[in-house]
Amino acid sequence: MTISTDTLHPDIRGVFLKDLEEDFRGIGEKAFRARQVFDWIYKKGATGFDAMTNLSPELRAKLKAKYSLAPPQVAAEHHSVDGTKKFLFSMTDREKVETVIIPSKTRATVCVSTQAGCKFGCKFCASGIGGWTRNLTAAEILTEILYAKAKSNLHPLSHIVFMGTGEPLDNYDNLMRAIRLINAPEGLGIAARRITVSTCGVIPKILQMATEGLQIELAISLHGYNDESRKVLMPVNKKYPMSDLIPACREYIKATKRQITFEYILIKDVTCSPEAVRELSLLFKGMICKMNLIPYNPVSEFDHKTPSREEMNDFVESLERAGIHATIRTPRGRDVSAACGQLRHEHQNAN
């Protein structure tokens, strides 16, 4: 995609309404015109100023002189038999970014990328294999979501999960700008409780997010039951160990009154053992949380195996007996490489 075709002009999708209103006053236009622009972008899905037919040609020309607004370019699109749709967008600098729409019976969730590549190199994730190239701008993040909204009209877009390529909290300012525009009534108007940020555990940013005054859902990629087991799969544990991460999570819960979800990958003979159950029950004692168990989705570069259904069910039962609420996430879109970073990685290998 050329998510933004024009590098000279800032993409209008990352601009707050109050700033656009101020701009309009500065050029002798009425402030309510800025709301009309927002309406075109966020409610009607306009991807060009010429679509904004209730604005005068003069105002459209002024907008073009100051901002860019371009449709995304799709480098690849895959539709799974289970309804999951995966898009690979091509940026102006030829970087690739992937976005996934996951429909349910009545609604759709979009899984959004926040960076081109990832620095954190978790040992089960395709996104980290090629390293990190750059952060996505707020406008690029919003463009992923607006495109998904346009493509999911049969299942209205209701939930946003920041679980695509990249570590969202490593791109904090752009993430928060995008979230405020997703949340704003004049933007997408999606409640903060329907927005989930998934992090590998960047503690200072978890604590910062707790002070934003937004009830954003927090998901922690845990994938280990103590520091020893976690550091095998997640190099980030060296910098931000579990012993500091769990108290930060407790602080987030206290500040936001939201339950935290711990994402936990199920890898045969690695993460599901009686020892894991014992350690996890101590870790989560008294905490409002749940576990989302993710069967390992094979990536050719890693040598892990997915446990059998029976092994996974046994693990869930043991967790429940230990007082931990856990559910196994149904894998979606496996036939279209829907796990984090897979399509992007395959595309890079092919080129």
Ligand code: SF4
């Ligand atoms: S799981 Fe998340 S943090 Fe880890 S490498 Fe993948 S994208 Fe990065």
